[in-house]
Amino acid sequence: MTVQHLLLVVPGAPGAAAHLVEADAQHPQLSVLDVAATRGDGIFETLSTGRGHAQALQAHLDRFARSARMLDLPAPDLAVWRDAVLALAQRLADHDEAWVKIVLSRGIETPGVAALPTGWAYGTVSPDFRRERTEGVDVVLLDRGLRSDVSDTSPWLLAGAKTLSYAVNRAAVREAQRRGADDVVFVSSDGLLLEGPTSSLVIRRGDELATPPDALGILPGTTQVDLFAAADQWGLRTVVEPLTPDDLRAADAAWLVSSVRHAAPLRSVDGAALPVDAPLSAAMNGFLRARTA
Incomplete structure (x- = not known):
């Protein structure tokens, strides 16, 4: 049976704080009129x-x-959102790896009413990603159809925001x-590497780890930041x-890194083999699994 936990974050009256309500993840909770x-x-x-x-946690809340x-x-x-995450984390404390998703939508559309x-x-147990973390993943390069300066030229496209509009990512x-x-x-x-649909890109060139800047209209990567903070312990x-x-x-190795799958080495790009750095992949994933904050 799937382990599932759900807390609703209920907005308070004007001037009052939001609060948490226990809910059953097996039963409907969302209105069909909700813009989510x-x-x-x-x-x-x-x-x-x-x-x-x-x-x-703090990096995710800030983002x-x-x-x-x-x-x-x-x-x-x-x-309140911190309390929700910590409460669900404790309910999943029997598991080595689990995940919590927090969601905020604009609410129910009613003409003339704010x-x-x-x-x-929502929290549940993570899938088994051992194959992806050890054997690696095959990737293709796809044109996102946006210039690298899209954040400056067209901020209404919300490049770099983590929105619920994931149809393009899944496609x-x-x-x-x-x-x-x-x-x-x-x-x-205009020909620059960006990110994966649900991950940040990291490459190794000799003793250097490199990643594209957020200014290109990509999501700031919390996992990438943690890995870069730990890089010196691997001599990088x-x-x-x-x-x-x-x-x-031309990289010596590369990874797609994300909060739940952690560090998945790239073993090929558009069908061309890429070296997999197995020891560093194992070190990265061991570090990420062991984090306590």
């Missing part, structure tokens, strides 16, 4: 937990608030699967700079 369902108009974060510890600002949503009460936001936190993964691959690395229309230095497909093809 009808328009994908909302934000989310997914974070890993291990034996009751929520990992990179949650950042996405809310980008969508002009009411500022989330981060203390909507109250809808929020919830990209299906396209990768049609091409015989597992995942995607997006490329800007770090750099954040624009990267091209040629940089990826």
